[in-house]
Amino acid sequence: MLIKSKNNTKKATFSFRPDFIATSVTTIDFEYLISLGVSTCFVDLDGTVVSRGTFEVDKQLAHALKNSGLDIKIATNRPRSRSLKELKNDLSASGVIHPQGIFGKPSKKYLRSALKEYGLKPHEVVMIGDRFIQDILGANRSSVYSLLVYKLGSSHGKVDSLLSKFEHRMTIKFEQSYSKID
DSSP states (O other): OEEEOSOOOOOOOOOOOOSEEESSGGGOOHHHHHHTTOOEEEEOOBTTTBOTTOOOOOHHHHHHHHTSSSEEEEEOOSOOOHHHHHHHHHTTOSEEEOOBTTBOTTOHHHHHHHHHHHTOOGGGEEEEESOIIIIIIHHHHTTOEEEEEOOOSOOOHHHHHHHHHHHHHHHHHHHTTOEEOO
């Protein structure tokens, strides 16, 4: 199930409110996103498509992305590695967006550089992630559609656990003012 904010205007804003919320990548209505003109998906890794710090992608999730009809690109703050190349293959992604020096998610420069590199306009892209600060705020600041999914796996450490609980409560609060997409 995919739900959307009642605010349909998309412009750069300093906001933690996602444009859409889904329980998982597997429940996203990609056809609806395509009907909005979205052609490309920037997808976060940790907590979105893999549990934090792991490299194993759920087969249903990988299948959903592969059959989404969108060009998939991994958007991560993880350093370049051999395992990242394997994740790219597992997700059928056509590219990986890495931090530009110190400019990683949620900086505007991170996503705007990716848009420029791939010749994309903001309205053609949806950023899918599980974190309000890195994924949703970064997308909203760059005028890219933002789609929040519930976090995969468990938290690591006290700070991550507290942040995850806070984000879960915010997600539930936001959902109350959103509408289902039929």
